[in-house]
Amino acid sequence: MSVTLTDLPRIVRQLTPHISTADTLPSLCGIYLEADGTHLYAAATDRYTFALTRRETAETEPWTALVTRPDLTALRALFPTRRRPADLTLTHHRGCTRTPDGMLTIGDGTRSLSLSANAALARSFPKWRPLFATALAAEPHQDTEALYNADFLARWAKAADRHQPLTTWSAGPGKPLLIAAGPDFLGLHMPVRASDHKPDAPARQRQDRAALRTVWADTLAPAPTRRLKAA
Structure with missing residues (x-):
């Protein structure tokens, strides 16, 4: 064998x-x-x-x-x-x-x-077939933020060859991130549980998109166009 x-x-x-x-x-x-x-x-x-x-x-x-x-x-x-x-x-x-x-x-x-x-x-x-079958069958859907451990994200650097992109999908903030590198590599990445981050958690732990738009508004606003004055 x-x-x-x-x-x-x-x-x-x-x-x-x-x-x-x-x-x-x-x-x-x-x-x-x-x-x-x-x-x-x-x-x-x-x-x-x-x-x-x-x-x-x-x-x-x-x-x-x-x-x-x-x-x-x-x-x-x-x-x-x-x-x-x-x-x-x-x-x-x-x-x-x-x-x-x-x-x-x-x-x-x-x-x-x-x-x-x-x-x-x-x-x-662990029985891996049902886990990956469920993740592949789920339709991508995410309309709110999801939290991921940055150290764990770094693990996927070894999944792909040089210059080969990773493709990702998510069925929602509480669902695993599905990762593919070519046709023969799949990965699942569990998000940080939302229950671990209360609504009033410090901004460094949990980011709100609307709040970020507010605090970054001045920085990301289009630069004013300077017009030359007539002599």
């Missing part, structure tokens, strides 16, 4: 910013992999942002795995992102008595890395 990828380091780079750092949520502390027979999916989330990408593959039996942070460090060391794209073979080995969680082998023909597939953790990864 092998899959050949030319850009596995890029997939890792796209998803790493979204991996949870909470030790209490071990199933979120890595990159989730899932093969369904036609695609290999890779995903990561810390519940605030959720990144998903896919690659077409030859037919293979379905399997799932979770590559933890320490294993990703080993993977980056062996196959650094600065190297030119190269075919990497990702092979999933089902669990047995000696390795009940299954194994993953990643190699380029000369070097190889063996990792646990962490099957138990993979089974606890």
Whole structure:
């Protein structure tokens, strides 16, 4: 059950910013992999942002795995992102008595890395299909302000190639921001909850569009046209 990828380091780079750092949520502390027979999916989330990408593959039996942070460090060391794209073979080995969680082998023909597939953790990864299906089905609609954490927005810098734009939609201020980078990368970005920001919250936390128009009116007003006087 092998899959050949030319850009596995890029997939890792796209998803790493979204991996949870909470030790209490071990199933979120890595990159989730899932093969369904036609695609290999890779995903990561810390519940605030959720990144998903896919690659077409030859037919293979379905399997799932979770590559933890320490294993990703080993993977980056062996196959650094600065190297030119190269075919990497990702092979999933089902669990047995000696390795009940299954194994993953990643190699380029000369070097190889063996990792646990962490099957138990993979089974606890969030069900991503209904989340993304709901977000894609929702019609874009936003007629009031939405609040987003700036640090979390920076995570999407790794999603796209250089000069590739991100496309975004939102079904409303309380709904996740849907992000696309090309046809094979999707993201969800949860807004800051409005309940966390009271109507009388300081302006530095919650901005009102009408109030901003007022305070910026003088600055943004058209400059007066100077007319020359007749001699």
